[in-house]
Amino acid sequence: MYSLSSVSKHLILVHILALVATQLLLIRSVSSLNMTNSYLNHKCFVSQGKYKPGSAHEKSLEAIIHSISVGENVNSGYDMMSFGDGPDLVCVVLQCRGDSYGSKCRSCFASAMAGLRRRCPRYKGGIIWFDQCLLEISSIDNVGQLNYGDSFCMSNAKNVGDDPFSFILKWDTLFDNISRIAITEKNKNLKDTNKPALYGAGEKRLGTKKKMYEMVQCTDDLSVKACEECLVANVLKFQNCWKSGKRGARVLGRSCNFRYELYPFVNAKTGPNSYFKS
Template sequence: MYFLYSISNHLVLVPILALVATQVLLIRSVSSLNMTNSYLNHKCLVSQGKYKPGSVHEKSLEAIIHSISVGENINSGYDMMSFGDGPDLVCVILQCRGDSYGSKCRSCFASAMAGLRRRCPRYKGGIIWFDQCLLEISSIDNVGQLNYDDSFCMSNAKNVGDNPYLFILKWDTLFDNISRIAVTEKNKNLKDANKPALYGAGEKRIGTKRKMYGMVQCTDDLSVKACQECLVSNILKFQDCWKSGKRGARVLGRSCNFRYELYPFVNAKTGPNSYLKS
């Protein structure tokens, strides 16, 4: 069971029923690697204002949504499109989880777009997080820029139990190792990949009976340096959340995210780079 730990003042809190529904999905999905695509959270960027029905802004947004939906870029798990300028600028960024591309990414985009429209109707800006993707719509071109503000942490309600200090040390090591993979190994699924995948995942044994599973990811518009800065910033900013000896935790942001659990939640075979086992 997850609960919202920390969030910016402007972020709309997730309804209790939505969290309960998420937990039901998580419980039912154990037999399938816990690979759910549940809604996690959202933020309406109210400062950017709203657009009017039939406006140039709305038409530009609809055109971008269609282009991303039918385009080829979504097959790689990432797409970014912008159109217009000034008050009519529309910028859309879609980042799917490293092991979720192609049809899974396309499906998550559809769910995220529908969810954002429902929760932030006609707002020019908004961010929504699902298990398998992040979607941002904005009237501000912030591609390639680090966003330190729009991030939050969710942790498991249950404690790890015996020796939480050892548990934290194991996560520290796993985080460092998969972060290194994220910023050094190129995307093996792309023939013309010219930079690291900015995604890393793996597992680490805890004692003789348990394993810890972890994942880190940055949005593909970031540089390697910016990705490293984002991950370090969030690991420090939310250490009271993930260092509390919980069985699992995740930090989600506009620019990067990380997660650890005591069960597998990503597909080790479909990731863009090597899956760490230690």
């Protein structure tokens, strides 16, 4: 016969085991997605000069940082604010990855701002890339304009194997499909707007066991036409970096970026539009 205390201990043990199992599932899920937020690269806009401590420029920057930090625009994954004019103009653009909005976007903004301040101390302009966001600070208002200069490519050192031509054909097909999604499907996280999400993600089978995962995105200040032009231009500009059959690569820029891997790296369920599979 079981005592009340032994039953209670048994129930507590079951509860603890259930919690442990849940945590393990969460850890496994996050690990399988490779949902990191690592620093990738940065560039200081040296030509824009530096601001002085206590200056009007610094006060404007601090006001914008506070507004973005506590504002609600991060819930959609994008924010842009400007203040001042002439040499004291401050323009800040934050673009989070399509599946990284809300608290993830806010957290990435904090990391990016701290990283940019550390790497470009008191510069009026600079840009920094993390896995889940890009942040640009500038004394020049270039919102809505295509920027091909501030871009770079990172690729895996390993190649896919014996048939890179077939791999590239499948890459092209997947790129076309998710690019079409990016420029046609509206952002379901934004109310009362028909503007496309300018983000697309998907996967394509490579035989029976492997898959290719790919993502494209443009900053939300671009038009649909400009987004399409930016993606195509960067594909061509950096083809020597990624088109030799690398197992993974990414091109990051101020205006647009794309990435592909042989492992999942975006959350298919939390994107702003449909997730493509083939």
